[in-house]
Amino acid sequence: DAGITQSPRYKITETGRQVTLMCHQTWSHSYMFWYRQDLGHGLRLIYYSAAADITDKGEVPDGYVVSRSKTENFPLTLESATRSQTSVYFCASSESPDLNQPQHFGDGTRLSIL
Amino acid sequence: GQQVMQIPQYQHVQEGEDFTTYCNSSTTLSNIQWYKQRPGGHPVFLIQLVKSGEVKKQKRLTFQFGEAKKNSSLHITATQTTDVGTYFCAGRAGGYQKVTFGTGTKLQVIP
Numbered sequence: 236d237a238g239i240t241q242s243p244r245y246k247i248t249e250t251g252r253q254v255t256l257m258c259h260q261t262w263s264h265s266y267m268f269w270y271r272q273d274l275g276h277g278l279r280l281i282y283y284s285a286a287a288d289i290t291d292k293g294e295v296p297d298g299y300v301v302s303r304s305k306t307e308n309f310p311l312t313l314e315s316a317t318r319s320q321t322s323v324y325f326c327a328s329s330e331s332p333d334l335n336q337p338q339h340f341g342d343g344t345r346l347s348i349l
Numbered sequence: 350g351q352q353v354m355q356i357p358q359y360q361h362v363q364e365g366e367d368f369t370t371y372c373n374s375s376t377t378l379s380n381i382q383w384y385k386q387r388p389g390g391h392p393v394f395l396i397q398l399v400k401s402g403e404v405k406k407q408k409r410l411t412f413q414f415g416e417a418k419k420n421s422s423l424h425i426t427a428t429q430t431t432d433v434g435t436y437f438c439a440g441r442a443g444g445y446q447k448v449t450f451g452t453g454t455k456l457q458v459i460p
Contacts, residue, residue, distance in 0.1 A: 327392075341391060343391050
């Protein structure tokens with residue numbers, strides 16, 4: 236969907252480095268989400284945000300930090316990357332606060348940590 | 350916490366055969382959504398079910414929500430190669446804001 240973009244699409248970094256994944260949506264959706272996708276685990280929620288300046292932990296938040304100073308942006312930061320954080324990361328947004336609306340996903344960031 | 354399991358994890362079918370994936374929740378769900386992810390792509394919303402026992406159809410795809418709202422199924426009639434991908438269910442328990450995705454069923458269609 237053109238309305239939600241992630242960058243970079245691919246990233247290789249080393250353990251211990253800080254890396255930030257960007258997510259930008261043009262729909263003014265209230266809710267935004269970060270997921271990681273690994274074989275055998277499906278999509279696991281890392282963090283989500285109900286609005287600007289409101290964030291909450293998901294299923295696997297350890298090692299990650301998020302912020303949402305503006306409605307359209309929801310960056311995800313790995314403060315000190317570890318190999319276990321090698322994954323495909325998806326950002327998503329949804330327009331409804333009661334989660335009865337679909338989630339719209341970005342194209343993903345494929346992150347490799349050496 | 351809320352757990353959503355899908356079976357099977359993988360399914361290979363000959364083109365033209367039917368396919369079904371099942372989604373089971375450990376808790377009663379307010380609603381359930383289904384997504385499809387093509388190889389190398391991102392999940393794309395297919396449909397949402399809200400009512401107990403609800404059945405919805407999209408061409409060859411039939412979606413069902415269980416009477417107890419703890420399980421759901423997706424059935425594809427006469428699969429085509431364009432159906433290849435991973436199908437995810439996603440559910441939200443009542444009063445719980447987070448959506449939990451199932452583990453997914455990867456469908457391969459052999460021409």
